[in-house]
Amino acid sequence: MAKTAGISVSSVQCIWRAHGLQPHRVRQFKLSRDPEFVPKLRDIVGLYVDPPSHAVVLSVDENSQIQALDRIQPGLPLKPGRCGTMTHDYKRNGTTTLFAALNVLEGKVIGRYMQRHRHQEFIRFLNAIEAAVPVGKIVHVIFDNYATHKHPKVRAWLDRYPRFVFHYTPTSASWLNAVEGFFAKLTKRRLKRGVFRSLVELQTAINRFLVDTNDDPKPFVWTADPDKIIAAVRRGHQTLDSIH
Secondary structure (H helix, E strand, C coil): CHHHHCCCHHHHHHHHHHCCCCCCCCCCCCCCCCCCHHHHHHHHHHHHHCCCCCEEEEEEEEEEEEEEEEECCCCCCCECCECCCCCCCEEEEEEEEEEEEEECCCCCEEEEEECCCCHHHHHHHHHHHHHHCCCCCEEEEEECCCHHHHCHHHHHHHHHCCCEEEEECCCCCHHHCCHHHHHHHHHHHHHCCCCCCCHHHHHHHHHHHHHHHHHCCCCCCCCCCHHHHHHHHHHHHHHHHHHC
16 A cells, blocks of 8 residues: 555554554454344343343353364473464364353353264253253253254253243354353363363363363353444444445
8 A cells, every 4th residue: 555655654554543444454243134133132131131030041052073183293381582382283183062051140051072963962961951950940041043953853852841941042143142152261261272182181171171160150241232232233234235
């Protein structure tokens, strides 16, 4: 740009700063096209902000294909003037799928490993939740719109356990599911820099993270104003429609 405009690079940078422009940065987004976006958003935010009495609110999802990665060469440790290092290439020693249910009120997590994430595994995890939640409690479960969560056999399971109430996030709005925050912490704090020579080592590390989380649980607190979210989504749709 500086060459084309015939000015210095520092002048271009000053102009960008003055107008709040950052062309070197890109933010990703995806707007939900769900026609029931607003009622679903208000339903789930209502569970977070004002949960029903004598009930348990669980945010449920699966983190599929977690890889047990072993680096080709040992990384160098952190020291003054140098960050920790690791090789870009790796050896994969298997994968696992972690099903997790975050108790929104308590901050504790129920976790189970499965080799796949079909409706059969999902029903097994629902059975684990049923066994873990005290009798007499209504269970409100928040899911995304993954097809496995709406399988006919899953719906048949729901008919057999009337104390379970399912709530689905809007299409393309999995960020509304609180358990995604737990998965992000797991990846950032335990998996991203980890070295796992076997699937057992990977599962042991995840188990330790689950234990640490449940030993010092922190209730999930929703702070975003749903009206502002709805307004922002509407502005996004208007902008996209004007482009098309």
